[in-house]
Amino acid sequence: MRIRTVAAAVLLLTAAAGCSSNTTAATSAPPPAAPAVSPQQSAEASAGAGGLPPKPDEAAVAKYVAALDAIDKDIVHGKPDTAVSRGRDECSSIGQGKAEDELVQLAIKRFTSPDHPQGFGPGKAAKILEAVHANICPTF
Known part of the structure; x- marks a missing residue:
């Protein structure tokens, strides 16, 4: 351009x-x-303060889904695209510098399923947050 x-x-x-x-x-x-801009610099620049990270590739999605399934199989409940979208939203909150307890509360609200309409509770939400951070936005 x-x-x-x-x-x-x-x-x-x-x-x-x-x-x-x-x-x-x-x-x-x-x-x-x-x-010259490295892919990581480009991702960090596009994420900015509170921005969304880039969509992960198939290998990263598989690893992320496996991490969530290890916490509770109902978190993904057959909808990996939804889980990725929710994870990217959680990354936006991480990028905004929100406190850990607020991030856990957001994970409770974001990660729901038909069998868990009120979320998975604070213990599992903290683990979900770790999986999101490690697999979707490790540079945040």
Whole structure:
């Protein structure tokens, strides 16, 4: 995107200076290169304060679901996409710097199932929070 913007600006400057015969200096200079950004820096920048982490790949989802199933099989209850969405929301709260007890309360509210409409209680919610942090947003 930046390269196109710079190229368009160079073309506009060249067209504006069309009367001048010395346009080679403006057109022969290469556009500035975009700064190199690692995938982790990109994820951290997009997450920002309270932002969502990127969606995990299939391997990370499998590991996350296994961690949740080890706590209680009913947490995921056959809906891994929902579990990932809830985990990413929990990561947003982690990124906002909320206190541990508040994060546990949010996990109780977020992670529900038909058999646990009021959540899984503080003990399991704390373990869910650990699984989320370890598997969905370890850099938060």
